[in-house]
Amino acid sequence: MTKLWGGRFTKTAEEWVDAFGASIGFDQKLVDEDIEGSLAHVTMLGKCGIIPGEEVELIKKGLTKLREKAKANQLEFSVQNEDIHLNLEKHLIDEIGSVGGKLHTGRSRNDQVATDMHLYLRKETKEIMNALKKLQKALVGQAEEHVETIIPGYTHLQRAQPVSFAHHLLAYFWMFERDFGRLKDSEKRLNISPLGAGALAGTTFPIDRNYTAELLGFDGIYDNSLDAVSDRDFIVEFLSASATLMMHLSRLCEELILWSSQEFQFIEIDDAFATGSSIMPQKKNPDMAELIRGKTGRVYGNLFSLLTTLKGLPLAYNKDMQEDKEGMFDTVETVKGSLLIFAGMIETITVRTDVMEKAVHQDFSNATELADYLATRGMPFRQAHEVVGKLVLVAIQKGVFLLDLPFQEYQDASELFEEDIFEVLQPKTVVARRNSAGGTGFTQVKVALKKANELLN
Numbered sequence: 118m119t120k121l122w123g124g125r126f127t128k129t130a131e132e133w134v135d136a137f138g139a140s141i142g143f144d145q146k147l148v149d150e151d152i153e154g155s156l157a158h159v160t161m162l163g164k165c166g167i168i169p170g171e172e173v174e175l176i177k178k179g180l181t182k183l184r185e186k187a188k189a190n191q192l193e194f195s196v197q198n199e200d201i202h203l204n205l206e207k208h209l210i211d212e213i214g215s216v217g218g219k220l221h222t223g224r225s226r227n228d229q230v231a232t233d234m235h236l237y238l239r240k241e242t243k244e245i246m247n248a249l250k251k252l253q254k255a256l257v258g259q260a261e262e263h264v265e266t267i268i269p270g271y272t273h274l275q276r277a278q279p280v281s282f283a284h285h286l287l288a289y290f291w292m293f294e295r296d297f298g299r300l301k302d303s304e305k306r307l308n309i310s311p312l313g314a315g316a317l318a319g320t321t322f323p324i325d326r327n328y329t330a331e332l333l334g335f336d337g338i339y340d341n342s343l344d345a346v347s348d349r350d351f352i353v354e355f356l357s358a359s360a361t362l363m364m365h366l367s368r369l370c371e372e373l374i375l376w377s378s379q380e381f382q383f384i385e386i387d388d389a390f391a392t393g394s395s396i397m398p399q400k401k402n403p404d405m406a407e408l409i410r411g412k413t414g415r416v417y418g419n420l421f422s423l424l425t426t427l428k429g430l431p432l433a434y435n436k437d438m439q440e441d442k443e444g445m446f447d448t449v450e451t452v453k454g455s456l457l458i459f460a461g462m463i464e465t466i467t468v469r470t471d472v473m474e475k476a477v478h479q480d481f482s483n484a485t486e487l488a489d490y491l492a493t494r495g496m497p498f499r500q501a502h503e504v505v506g507k508l509v510l511v512a513i514q515k516g517v518f519l520l521d522l523p524f525q526e527y528q529d530a531s532e533l534f535e536e537d538i539f540e541v542l543q544p545k546t547v548v549a550r551r552n553s554a555g556g557t558g559f560t561q562v563k564v565a566l567k568k569a570n571e572l573l574n
Contacts, residue, residue, distance in 0.1 A: 140439050141194045144201045146446055148187045150236040151201050152180050154229060154312060157332040159220055167322050168219050176220050179213035201233070202226045223324045225316035227346040227434040232312040234445070236333065238355055239307045241449045242300050248456035249297050250573060253290050255463040257569050260286045264562050267544050268383065268473045269482055276480040279544045282473065284557040287565050292365040294572065299358040306351045310335040314345035317433035347433040349423065349441050356420040359448045363413040366455055370410040373462070374403045382472045387465035390458065405462060409455045416451055419444030477544040481509050483519055486547045494533040504530050
């Protein structure tokens, strides 16, 4: 089979070599974008008088027909035609005759594929941003139900201070809001058109690159033809934002996995997002959370893979850059799938408020409150810290918690303690009093929820 570019060659590669070099096995995902770019390009060729109007209309009809066939899964793609561009060009020539070969006037596969990926990532980034908002909405929904539900807060995975469960959930809301912002900001780099840059040096044809950019909804064009065809920063930026997003998902996965364990029992994951064991009938495994946690690694890998591919490439296009697509496609599908699963998982968790309540009454996470109590009465905080540490040791030695110590123990530790100390030590009081901006106090949590809802709306 003669290649569309084969005029200079005297022999053809063996089939296995063609198969190794071909990208059609994965870049057929770009069929819609490739046709969209071609429609804009041929429209511009007609406007600029580069090809006759009747040929423009014939090519556009042919491309429209190919788009219909693609939607109906009626297009067959061949390894011999290497990639989505040559496959579609071959189909177009078969559909309308040799005039289809005029479509490639004034462009190269180098600017064509770059355009396709800009269009593809622009669309997928919007879908991921929408999915992120659904997850944030699910978090807010749960948070609104649990403003005054108290959970142990941890540092080093050790009980630290009690916090509102809503406050804990909203920490992830703000992480995801930053992820949203990174994706939103990346649209500025995504929405630039490389079309018309040619192979690397532009073209002698009197094309209008700004016109094709306008037709495709781009904000502008690349100012340098070499940069236009060799730039993959926009994919690196997407992969980087996706890796950070998956890291945040993975952290929340870890918490859901811990909280749903027999040791914590703070929540129960809905049956729809869990699996059983083939041998142990009692098991309920948080498989979806574990799987998302695991998939984070592949998204990291896709980022590092592309960075490594690009790091030693001279300008302009090199065949290495064919490796830019599979990781991008995989990351898009992984992130979208993870967000869809996660929104459903958060919406349907059962919160075991009774277990959480018991937990915060059976630890020393209210100890900081004692130190603050003494500090507000004039004792230097470092000294107050030591006094409270000794009280904690007394409680541990007696096998009780701070609320169980008799008042005399407090008076022996410091005359600054008064009878109100037992109210101060109540977990709900501890949380409610932390009303500094951004704190876990119930008033502050309600302020945060209001702000979160405003952002969602």
